[in-house]
Amino acid sequence: MRRIAQNSWGSFSGYTPIAAYLGNEGWCLGLELRPGKQHTMKESNAFLEQVLPRAYQMTQAPLLVREDSGFDSQAHLALLEQQRQACAEDGRVLDYLVKWNPRRSAKDDQDTWLAVAADYWEALRPGKRQALWTQTVSIRDDHQVEYVVKRVMRLVERTADHDGQLLIEPEYELEGWWTRLDEAPQAVIQRYQAHATHEQFHSEIKTDLDLERLPSGKFATNDLILHLAQLAYNILRLMGQLGMTGELSPVRHPAKRRRLRTVLQELVHRAALVIHKARQIILDFGQDIGRMTVLKTLRRRFRYPKAAPC
Structure with a gap:
């Protein structure tokens, strides 16, 4: 399975580039410059529609689109569902794995999450346990078309730290991943953990190619330099x-x-x-x-x- 990782990173001078990489080798499918005040999700759907055909030209293997929590929106998930259905009609396999952004639900609905996780607790070490489960959620696109997607959830409870020091109150950490992978929750989480490798590709562009600070005060000039950096x-x-x-x-x-x-x-x-x-x-x-x-x-x-x- 070939993976497409889509990320954005902060830079100096008020710019926020967005990049997409293919496979463990890190072939750069797209690298665009955006203003620093622009939100991660803005125009990301158009960017994804540009890079997916490039990935199709490079490999016939099943594709996995892996994105961080900055791309968690119903419109983007609906686009991934549409792309997945289009690939199925062409005889290709496309899955996605997007980190869930809990926003305020992690704190506001803590009692609800604890009630759901009650049947899934498993001990990891003294003072730490976790619950893994899968739920289905209905989302709608801009045209009110409904899609049913899967979300893998993990709730971690800590009553003592790794040195055995007891905590005054339990600490809870809630995470989730939108996906279409037909795998166990732990396997889905491990696939997303490999997303950290793609952060190294950002580092290579910023440090090895010396583009952490873009040289010009003109947006168009810096955008051209970034496209040349993608080629190099x-x-x-x-x-x-x-x-x-x-x-x-x-x-x-x-x-x-x-x-x-x-x-x-x-x-x-x-x-x-x-x-x-x-x-x-x-x-x-x-x-x-x-x-x-x-x-x-x-x-x-x-x-x-x-x-x-x-």
């Missing part, structure tokens, strides 16, 4: 996957994915000497045979995609 990000990701995860990798330890910084340091930032000799200009990279072998292999694979993997 995917090129470096492709170089890392094709040239730095196999036997020819100059990095000793194995890995399923290389950071952009590693790709830049090992393959891009290479010292060379320009030699003028015999009416020729020679670019001499020295005796670094390993890295030059990787670069030659990448050049061959980019020219001939069916070449043997490195």
Whole structure:
């Protein structure tokens, strides 16, 4: 199953970019700049409709759209249901996993949640227990079309901390996840926990590509720079996957994915000497045979995609 993670992150100068990544490798399907005062949900439906066709072109595997609580709205869930039905008509599989935003219900309806969880409690350690259950909720879109969706709920009660110190009053933590996955509640929660990996892709763009602070005071200029950053990000990701995860990798330890910084340091930032000799200009990279072998292999694979993997 290939995962599409849709996120937004805060930045300097009042900008809030939104990004979508595909798979554990983190291919960037979309990266757009938005004003900092713009809410996460605004225009996110249009953004999702743009990136889903790109994902369909890249893989035939079942897709899982995974989003944080900033995308919890009835209109967005209705759109995911519509996309899911459209994929089913085309013979594709699309599921979604969206973190539930409890808003005020976690505190205002605490007694109600405790009553529902009474039949599901299980002890995790002395002083801590949790309840997992699944419920169905009806939602409506803008055209009053009704959809029945599933929500996985988890309520955690703590009467003592991890050191055994008793608490004066019990502490409760309520979480939920909207989903269409036909899996056990614990398996659904574990799938969402992998969402933290996609936060690393944000970090690579902000730190490795040095875009934590956008350079211009003009919104259009920064938006163009961010789109160019998406192109550079995917090129470096492709170089890392094709040239730095196999036997020819100059990095000793194995890995399923290389950071952009590693790709830049090992393959891009290479010292060379320009030699003028015999009416020729020679670019001499020295005796670094390993890295030059990787670069030659990448050049061959980019020219001939069916070449043997490195």
